[in-house]
Amino acid sequence: MTNEIIHAVILIFTIVLTFILPKTNLAQYNLQISAGLFILLYLTKNFFVSKNIYSRLIESVVFTLIIMGIINSTGGLASPFFFLVHFLLFSLSIILEPVISITTTITLIIFFLLNLPPNQSFDTLMPIISLAFITPFAMFLGQEKLESEKLKEKSEKTKENTFLFLSLLLKNHLKNIREAAQNFVGDHQLEAIKKSAQKMERLIEKFEESI
Numbered sequence: 543m544t545n546e547i548i549h550a551v552i553l554i555f556t557i558v559l560t561f562i563l564p565k566t567n568l569a570q571y572n573l574q575i576s577a578g579l580f581i582l583l584y585l586t587k588n589f590f591v592s593k594n595i596y597s598r599l600i601e602s603v604v605f606t607l608i609i610m611g612i613i614n615s616t617g618g619l620a621s622p623f624f625f626l627v628h629f630l631l632f633s634l635s636i637i638l639e640p641v642i643s644i645t646t647t648i649t650l651i652i653f654f655l656l657n658l659p660p661n662q663s664f665d666t667l668m669p670i671i672s673l674a675f676i677t678p679f680a681m682f683l684g685q686e687k688l689e690s691e692k693l694k695e696k697s698e699k700t701k702e703n704t705f706l707f708l709s710l711l712l713k714n715h716l717k718n719i720r721e722a723a724q725n726f727v728g729d730h731q732l733e734a735i736k737k738s739a740q741k742m743e744r745l746i747e748k749f750e751e752s753i
Contacts, residue, residue: 549599550645551636556603557649560610561657573614577605598637605633608711619654619669627673633679640684647677 568575583604587597609630613621627650635643654670 546639546641549602549642552599552603553606553634553646555648557573557610557646557653558605560607560614561653563611564614572611576608576611579608594690602637602642615644619656619666624669627669628676631673631676632683634686635680636687640681640688642681643677643684647673661734 564572580699583601609623609626612623613626616623618624631643631646634646651670651673658666
């Protein structure tokens with residue numbers, strides 16, 4: 543399975559868990575659980591997980607547990623902290639993959655609707671509708687971040703290739719200078735040394751301009 547599918551499945555189970563926990567006796571320990579998750583995140587990122595992809599996944603799961611735990615334990619759709627869901631969607635899209643914002647939104651809408659009492663007014667549904675409108679923006683932001691990372695990686699690779707190319711050329715010119723100096727007998731070798739030195743100077747200037 544691809545990373546997107548794995549991450550989506552893990553976050554779906556995480557969201558399901560946040561809708562179940564407030565209905566259990568653990569709901570009264572919500573503050574302690576949130577503090578424990580922050581400590582777990584800090585310890586995991588700094589001492590146990592070295593790979594960036596695992597670190598980002600753990601970070602996403604912890605943020606989802608904390609934010610959705612707060613919202614579901616303070617009224618769900620009527621929670622004064624519901625706006626945090628919007629920040630969660632943007633964060634997941636940036637931290638993981640852009641498509642994660644879609645799967646997360648669908649999962650949230652389904653479970654919020656399933657937990658709604660019957661005969662609700664349109665105003666009650668507005669927070670759910672807002673999720674559908676926020677998602678494209680979150681996905682766009684995540685795609686922009688990916689493009690930025692690709693451009694940065696391409697730029698670094700180009701600089702690395704340029705540096706390698708120039709290094710080979712400079713070595714060749716230095717070799718010519720050394721040979722001309724060792725076999726120096728007159729103006730011909732002196733002219734060769736001058737030409738090689740000028741070429742090296744131009745190459746260095748081009749490299750400095752490309753940085």
